Amino acid sequence: MSESRRVPIAILLSGRGTNMVSLVRAAGDGRLHADVRVVVSNKADAGGLLLAAELGIPTLVLNHRDFPTREAFDSALADALDQRGVEFVALAGFMRVLTPTFLNRFPRRVINIHPALLPSFPGIHAQAQALGYGARITGCTVHFVDEGTDTGPVIAQVAVQIRDEDDEDTLSARILQQENLLYPQALDDVLCGRLRFEGRRVLRAREATGC
Ligand code: GAR
Numbered sequence: 001m002s003e004s005r006r007v008p009i010a011i012l013l014s015g016r017g018t019n020m021v022s023l024v025r026a027a028g029d030g031r032l033h034a035d036v037r038v039v040v041s042n043k044a045d046a047g048g049l050l051l052a053a054e055l056g057i058p059t060l061v062l063n064h065r066d067f068p069t070r071e072a073f074d075s076a077l078a079d080a081l082d083q084r085g086v087e088f089v090a091l092a093g094f095m096r097v098l099t100p101t102f103l104n105r106f107p108r109r110v111i112n113i114h115p116a117l118l119p120s121f122p123g124i125h126a127q128a129q130a131l132g133y134g135a136r137i138t139g140c141t142v143h144f145v146d147e148g149t150d151t152g153p154v155i156a157q158v159a160v161q162i163r164d165e166d167d168e169d170t171l172s173a174r175i176l177q178q179e180n181l182l183y184p185q186a187l188d189d190v191l192c193g194r195l196r197f198e199g200r201r202v203l204r205a206r207e208a209t210g211c
Pocket of ligand 1: 013015016017018019020048092093094095113114115123124125126150176179
């Protein structure tokens with residue numbers, strides 16, 4: 001394990017958790033300069049919660065249905081992360097739009113992975129959208145989260161060819177393989193200050209500041 005600083009992060013998910021596992025493993029073997037403080041789900045039955053517990057990561061369920069408004073949920077979520085000393089948030093299949101109530105507590109400190117080449121095919125069922133459109137290439141995108149749905153600045157992307165014989169399952173599986181590789185690398189670039197902004201373009205920093 002690297003002796004350099006590790007940033008305390010939270011991973012938020014709503015489902016199966018392969019991207020979470022990929023991030024936790026990368027943090028465990030020094031490829032990702034992060035200390036995963038907690039895995040949070042808005043769904044008590046998310047498979048990712050069991051995987052996180054098996055990996056020894058503390059878990060927390062915050063059911064959005066228990067809160068009267070999106071803002072009340074977002075506020076409780078931010079409080080829970082603050083209590084655990086979290087400085088950075090990685091969304092990994094977290095199927096809730098976060099409001100400024102949450103995002104303003106973690107400015108430019110929330111990133112997401114999406115299974116398409118944004119700005120194409122935002123929102124849900126991105127792989128089915130790409131197939132239905134007849135695109136020949138799709139992929140995955142890691143991006144900063146803003147108030148929109150999958151509209152924040154792009155950090156990294158990988159392209160995946162769409163084959164004639166693909167259905168939603170086969171295409172999703174090939175994209176997911178690339179997601180699991182891309183996410184730890186992209187998050188480490190952010191945490192270690194290897195990136196800089198030029199407007200909404202995210203470029204390589206001339207000198208890395210951290211790690
Ligand atoms: C991933 O394909 C991720 O890109 C997608 O949910 C899946 C979660 O898989 N996220 C979105 O569609 C967000 N708009 P996982 O639980 O195995 O990481």
